[in-house]
Amino acid sequence: MTTAESSRLKAIQHQLRGGVEIVTGTLRRNPLTLLGALIVCFLGLLAVFGPVVTPYDPAAQNLPNRLQPPSLVHPLGTDQFGRDLLTRIVYGARFSLGIGLAVTAIRAVIGTAVGLVSGYAGGWVDEALMRLVDIQLAFPGLVLALVVAGILGPSLQNLLFALAVVGWSTYARVVRGSVLSIKQRRYIDAARLVGTPPRRLFRRHLLPNVISPVVVIATLNLGTVVLATAGLSFIGLGAQPPTPEWGTMLAGGREHMRQAWWIVNAPGAAIMLTVLGFNLLGDGLRDTLDPRQQTRIEEV
Amino acid sequence: MISRAYLLYRTATSLVVLCGVSMLTFGLTFLTPGDPARTVLRQQYGQTPSPAVVDAFREEHGLDEPVVVQYVDWLTGVLQGDFGSSYISGRPVMELLAEALPPTLELSTAALLVAIVVAVPAGVLSAVHQGEWIDSLSQLGALIGVSMPNFWLGYLLIIVFSLQLSLFPVAGSSGLSHLVLPAIALGTGMTAIITRLVRMSLLEVLDEPYVKTARSKGLNERIVVYKHALRNALIPVVTVVGLQFGFLLSGAVVVEIVFQRPGIGVLLVDAVLARDYPVVQGAVLLIAVLFVLTNTLVDLTYQYLDPRIQLGGSQL
DSSP: OOHHHHHHHHHHHHHHHHHHHHHHHHHHHOTHHHHHHHHHHHHHHHHHHHHHHOOSOSSOOOGGGTTOOSOSSSTTOBOTTSOBHHHHHHHHHHHHHHHHHHHHHHHHHHHHHHHHHHHHHOHHHHHHHHHHHHHHHTSOHHHHHHHHHHHHOSSHHHHHHHHHHHSOHHHHHHHHHHHHHHHTSHHHHHHHHTTOOHHHIIIIIIHHHHHHHHHHHHHHHHHHHHHHHHHHHHHTSSSOTTSOOHHHHHHHTGGGTTTOTHHHHHHHHHHHHHHHHHHHHHHHHHHHHOTTOOSOOOOO | OOOHHHHHHHHHHHHHHHHHHHHHHHHHGGGSSSOHHHHHHHHHHSSOOOHHHHHHHHHHTTTTSOHHHHHHHHHHHHHTTOOOBOTTTOOBHHHHHHHHHHHHHHHHHHHHHHHHHHHHHHHHHHHHTTTSHHHHHHHHHHHHHHHSOHHHHHHHHIIIIIIISOOSOSSOOSSTHHHHHHHHHHHHHHHHHHHHHHHHHHHHHHTSHHHHHHHHTTOOHHHIIIIIIHHHHHHHHHHHHHHHHHHHHHHHHHHHHHTTOOSHHHHHHHHHHHTOHHHHHHHHHHHHHHHHHHHHHHHHHHHHHOTTOOOSSSOO
């Protein structure tokens, strides 16, 4: 084994140990994190395998069977078109988790890129980008997303786009702040003095330092994105019936609340469980990775 | 004292931001796939309009002008309090906004009151009895409150208190009885946030040397907590309450739809769906201006409450 190889192996071992410490440390400090992780895993499994297991079709109407209360055949009952609610909830998990992950990933990438450039470049680039962030922060995110999604035309794709373009400012601000403080450190000067090209500087020295806060924000953000997706679909600006999206299902159950409480409560509980899972996980991660950042991210 | 330089800086950046906000608000219209005039007319009449109708519509609403001219015209109007008139009803947007704003502010304020009245005692109890069952209970409540979608909570409240117990009306907006359930639905998320914050902030302050001094003097624990610690612990709470007020406005959009209450939310969503652009622009601009105003006010109040904070020195 060459020296280079063995030092790389050591680096990997070190990283692995760091990862294990993060997990055990988080669990020790905040046992509820485990609950959050379990909820998220459970929902993930549900989204992946649920549709394979269920014998029902999420969209096929079966009117004679409508508004059935929960029973052994239909554990969560049936909706106003006689469709099995559990099946629709399970299919809905795919939309909620899929959109949540996609939107959060896009936001994190845009926000991190803007923050890195803004913090590193300084000057008018920084000024311009930060005013852009200020303008975005001048709107409640949900309202902006609502208008963008509505004007593009109500559909899940447009909703995804709208949520992705309005929510990256938190990431940008936090990353910029980290970069500003890291920039002062000696080792960055040293790296620059020996002629490290900017790309390498970004990748090897700046990016690793901002990953933790970004991961924390992203996890906490997942819950808010799931809420916003459901909320906007509920208003009628996202998924359209008969798509088994949780917010859409909730809106459709309105007229049947009196006779069939399960139609609105099944998707409502599903949304809450998902958001709860992400919040527990995010709180735990924040305590471990970023103990100083105590404020929660409550934007959409 | 708030320095004059900071006030100037703050006003200048607020103006830059508001200018950007107005451009963004106006520009949103141009996201419409295809030609706005045609889309609006097709939406209104349900069929493809004739070219003559389209031209007339464009001329009437100034859509035949270049974009820059349209924007300047719109902005000049807005600065004089004229937001144009609705494509659908033909009524002035200003009138529609003036009708819709009071119920929304009423709902948001009521929700804010609910949140403060519940959250401050809950947070204090939690902090004073840290680690005991009452602390766990309030923390669990906060966790659930933060994860609860307000539209589902609204439906739950309707099912229990309107349909089962018939204590409150299902929908509508006249009088106090119509305000209770929506205010709870909207205020719960904020209650959760403030409870956590009061708890955390008070725990931090209770650890400060001056609190220890007060205790070692043999002061009554009550006086220590309520007179010495709580006052300082509430300073960050004021900031968050202020910043959250803007989010209450956007939450109100959804809650208004749940309870079918007239307000900015219903106005905005209906206008977006009908592509009634002047109304959309007016409502969005109004929300943004309210939001910027509250945030600026919060910043200034913050410094007033805690003179140690020097704003504007170093801009991070």
